[in-house]
Amino acid sequence: MTDVSRRQALTLAAATLAATRVAESSDSTVTEGSARFRHGVASGDPDRSSVVIWTRVSGLAGPEAVQWEVAKDRSFREIVSQGSMPVSAIRDYTAKVLVTGLTAGSTYFYRYALGTEQSETGTTRTLPAGEVASLTMAVASCSNFPFGFFNAYESIARDNSIDWVLHLGDYIYEYGPDGFGGEVGKLLGREHEPRHETVSLADYRRRHAQYKADPQSQAMHAAKPLLAIWDDHEATNNPWTGGAENHQSDSEGDWQTRRDAALQAYFEWMPVRDPAPGHRRSDYWRHWRFGSLASLISLETRHSGRAEQISYFDHLNRLEDPEAAQEFLRTIVGAPDRAMLSTAMESFLRESLSESTNAGRPWRLIANQIPMARTLNPRISVEDLDTLGRDLSEKSRKRINYMYQLGQLGMPLYLDPWDGYPVARQKFYELCKRAGATDLVVLTGDSHSFWSNQLFDDRGQRMGVELGTTGITSPGDFLEFGAAGAEFMDKALVATNPEILWTDCRHTGYLRLRLDQQGGLAEYMSCPLDRANKRSVKTIKSMQIARSNGAVELVETT
Numbered sequence: 323m324t325d326v327s328r329r330q331a332l333t334l335a336a337a338t339l340a341a342t343r344v345a346e347s348s349d350s351t352v353t354e355g356s357a358r359f360r361h362g363v364a365s366g367d368p369d370r371s372s373v374v375i376w377t378r379v380s381g382l383a384g385p386e387a388v389q390w391e392v393a394k395d396r397s398f399r400e401i402v403s404q405g406s407m408p409v410s411a412i413r414d415y416t417a418k419v420l421v422t423g424l425t426a427g428s429t430y431f432y433r434y435a436l437g438t439e440q441s442e443t444g445t446t447r448t449l450p451a452g453e454v455a456s457l458t459m460a461v462a463s464c465s466n467f468p469f470g471f472f473n474a475y476e477s478i479a480r481d482n483s484i485d486w487v488l489h490l491g492d493y494i495y496e497y498g499p500d501g502f503g504g505e506v507g508k509l510l511g512r513e514h515e516p517r518h519e520t521v522s523l524a525d526y527r528r529r530h531a532q533y534k535a536d537p538q539s540q541a542m543h544a545a546k547p548l549l550a551i552w553d554d555h556e557a558t559n560n561p562w563t564g565g566a567e568n569h570q571s572d573s574e575g576d577w578q579t580r581r582d583a584a585l586q587a588y589f590e591w592m593p594v595r596d597p598a599p600g601h602r603r604s605d606y607w608r609h610w611r612f613g614s615l616a617s618l619i620s621l622e623t624r625h626s627g628r629a630e631q632i633s634y635f636d637h638l639n640r641l642e643d644p645e646a647a648q649e650f651l652r653t654i655v656g657a658p659d660r661a662m663l664s665t666a667m668e669s670f671l672r673e674s675l676s677e678s679t680n681a682g683r684p685w686r687l688i689a690n691q692i693p694m695a696r697t698l699n700p701r702i703s704v705e706d707l708d709t710l711g712r713d714l715s716e717k718s719r720k721r722i723n724y725m726y727q728l729g730q731l732g733m734p735l736y737l738d739p740w741d742g743y744p745v746a747r748q749k750f751y752e753l754c755k756r757a758g759a760t761d762l763v764v765l766t767g768d769s770h771s772f773w774s775n776q777l778f779d780d781r782g783q784r785m786g787v788e789l790g791t792t793g794i795t796s797p798g799d800f801l802e803f804g805a806a807g808a809e810f811m812d813k814a815l816v817a818t819n820p821e822i823l824w825t826d827c828r829h830t831g832y833l834r835l836r837l838d839q840q841g842g843l844a845e846y847m848s849c850p851l852d853r854a855n856k857r858s859v860k861t862i863k864s865m866q867i868a869r870s871n872g873a874v875e876l877v878e879t880t
Contacts, residue, residue, distance in 0.1 A: 358439045361531060362540030363432065365446035366548030366593035367608070370426035373446050373547060376593040377434045378416045378534065385410040388417045389435045392424075396431045396443060414527045416590045426451035427613070444544045447485065454613035459486040460546070461833040463553070463767025464793035465533070466495045468507025468514055470851025472538035474794045474832045477849050477859045479541040484834065487546045488618070490767030490791065491553025491691050493592070494529050496520045496568070496584075503796075520558075521574050526587035534591065538856075548593055549610060551620045553691040553768050557584035560738055562628040581625065602626075607667055608689075609674040616685035616837055617678035619671060623691050627664030632737045634728070647731040655734075655742060662746035668753060675757035684869065685837050686786075688764045692739040694747065695775035695788050695821040699729035700814030710807050718802045729818070739768070744780075751779040761874045762786030763842070763867065765835070770796045771812075771827040772846045774865050774876050778821065787867065787876050789844050790825075791833040795851055798827025823876055829862060842867030844876075 361378040368374075379388055387406045394400040402424065407417045417434060424430065427450030434441040450457075460478045478484055497504065498519040507513040515532045516525055533539060554560055557580070559568035565577045574580060585603040589596055597603050604625035610618040632655055634641070640650040663671070678686050702710075707726050711719040725735075734741035741747075754762060764777065766788055773790025792798065800808040808828050816822050829848040836843045846863040850856070866877040 358436050359434060359441035361534040362543055363434065363441050363444040364534075364543035364548060364593040365432065365444055366550060367595045368446070368448050368547055368549075369610070370449050370451050371424050372420055372422040373424065373430070373448055374418060374420055374593045374595055375432045375444065375446065376416065376418045376591075377441050378414070378531070378591070379409050379434075379436055380415070382409070382415055386436060390417070390419055390432065391435075392421050392430050392432045394428075394430065396445075398431065398433070402430070413590050414587075418590075418593065418596075420595060424448050427454075442540075442544055446547045449610060450613040450615075452613050454615040456836065456838040457485060457612050457615060458483050458834065458836045459488050459549075460484045461488045461490065461765050461767075461789070461791045461835055462794055463490040463791050464492040464770055464796035465539075466492070466503045466555075466793065466796045467533055467536070468503035468510065468512045469793075469795040469797060470506070470510065470512075470830070471853050471856060472536055472542075472794060473851065473853075473856040473859075474830065474847070474849040475536075475542040476538040476856060477847065478832060479538075479545040481834070483836075484546060487542065487548050488689060488765060489548060489550045490689060490765065491551055492555040492768065492793075492796070493550065493552070494533050495555045495796075496526075496529070496558045519574075520584070521580055523583035523586060526584050527590070530587055530591035543593070549608070549618065549620075549689070550592055550594055551608075551622070551689050551691065552588060552606070552624065554624055556588050557581050557625070560631055561624050562630045563625065564630065567631065585625070605664070605666055607670055609670070609677070611678075611681075611683075614681075615683060615839065616687055617674065617681075617683055618687040618689060619674045619678075620689035621663065621671070621691065622667050623662050627661050627667055629660045629662075629743070632742055634733070634737065641728075641731060641733070644731050647733055651733070651744075655737060656744050658745050660743050660745060662740065662743045663750065668749075671750075672753055672757055675754060675759045679758040684839060685842070686759050686762055688762055690764050690766045690788075692768045693766050693773065693775075693788070693790060694740045694764050695773070695777055696819060697735045697739070697741060697815065697822065698818055699725050699733055699735050700811060700818045701729045702726060702814050706810070706814075710803060710810065714803060714807075722803060722807075735815075748780045751777075751783075751785050754785065755779075755783075760785055761869070761872055763874060764788040765833075766790040769827075770798045770830075771825055772829065772833070772863065773822065774824040774844070774863070774878075775821050776823060776876065784873050786874050789833060789835065789865075791831075792826070792846075793830050794832065794849075795830055797830070800827050824863060824865075824878070826862065831859070837867070841869060843879075 360380045364376040392403040409415045409417050429447045433443045516528050520526045520529050558566045607622045608620045641647045770793040772792045775788035777785040800811040831847045831849040834845040844865045845861045848862045864879040868875050
């Protein structure tokens with residue numbers, strides 16, 4: 323959503339040449355003669371009796387059959403399921419097994435083998451059934467490889483209190499060396515592979531392979547089952563149903579072909595269930611049930627229903643004064659046909675929320691890619707504007723002046739999140755109300771910032787709270803204004819927007835969320851990006867989640 327660096331356009335011929343070089347395989351990311359299981363193991367997408375386990379077999383010249391085992395103990399004395407899985411170039415030699423017949427709420431260990439070579443052992447678990455006292459999950463988003471080390475992933479792996487990892491998308495990024503993060507990657511020796519923007523199926527496979535080869539990523543995946551949704555960068559920046567901001571058809575080919583390649587690679591390389599027969603890959607949503615305690619329902623807001631994003635730059639002539647700006651918000655941004663969710667997604671959401679309320683679960687969690695709370699550009703004084711811009715580059719001064727002007731007009735910070743689709747947001751709220759769900763806990767990624775927000779519909783009715791996680795590595799939007807400037811802008815956002823209780827764009831890390839039958843605790847965990855301080859993890863803010871009269875509220879503790 324917030325990436326400020328545009329990549330140089332690739333020619334279709336260059337993309338085709340790159341695809342030919344790797345022969346539709348990602349083995350170029352693996353050193354010659356390396357172990358078969360260089361990309362580790364992973365698990366995820368569980369229900370009460372099944373879970374997906376995953377690995378990738380490297381260095382094969384043709385089809386093979388890999389063996390897998392699932393056991394109750396790490397020594398594999400009590401094997402509960404085992405089998406053989408064919409691997410081939412058709413699925414980039416990935417081996418993904420849906421293991422069934424398991425016991426609810428149980429921990430299992432799994433591994434793969436090919437001949438005498440064996441993978442590491444992974445730990446996974448099934449969703450619980452019946453009475454559940456509590457759950458703890460990590461909420462992650464925006465793991466851009468070149469921007470720094472995945473210390474947050476390692477921290478999650480080491481934290482024995484965390485049972486699950488909810489990844490809200492931007493698990494990979496599509497950019498080449500001249501794109502977002504490229505300069506930092508050169509300094510750190512963490513440049514993206516392939517060395518150009520991902521366009522073809524081979525490109526996306528290689529990019530996933532690079533991320534899965536990272537040892538800190540492997541540690542997290544081996545230790546915790548993943549609950550995953552995608553955002554935009556798994557394909558490219560700011561997609562909608564008919565295209566994307568970061569796709570140029572004249573040099574990058576057909577959008578549908580590129581998107582299909584991105585989604586195919588995602589389903590190959592991620593521990594998620596494949597679409598049911600007759601269903602599209604883009605129709606990707608889930609309802610995970612945690613016994614009597616909670617429902618976690620994911621939204622798909624990128625590929626199945628979204629209308630095209632609106633850019634301020636295309637409508638500058640409509641933003642001459644506050645009255646014209648508000649008319650632009652009403653008639654253009656607020657047009658009734660600007661959808662965010664598909665009809666099928668809405669039906670799934672309605673059924674899932676109704677099932678959750680009828681079951682009497684106290685918590686309804688919404689896994690949501692993009693910020694939902696109303697977030698206007700901060701209103702700042704001319705004096706503050708002068709002070710902020712004094713030591714900035716010309717580019718940053720132009721940006722902060724632009725934000726100042728939009729703030730004076732009362733305009734949303736961005737039009738890619740729900741603020742750019744206000745009718746769709748109200749429709750979402752109305753759907754939730756009809757299902758008896760006005761106590762939402764919306765879990766949000768994408769923005770590279772921490773958030774503690776309260777949510778209200780257009781009539782002022784309380785709808786719940788929003789907890790936003792920052793980037794695993796992707797930096798906050800206001801850091802280009804310096805640390806003091808970023809802190810000022812965070813505070814200005816709070817002062818301007820009643821729905822925002824607290825925000826922080828200055829730290830990378832993740833959110834740790836604990837829920838029990840009475841209440842919850844959200845802890846905002848900061849993790850530095852350099853290797854030397856990889857264990858310097860700290861809680862920079864805690865918020866209690868209180869329940870009262872069918873509503874939820876946030877109460878600051880630190």
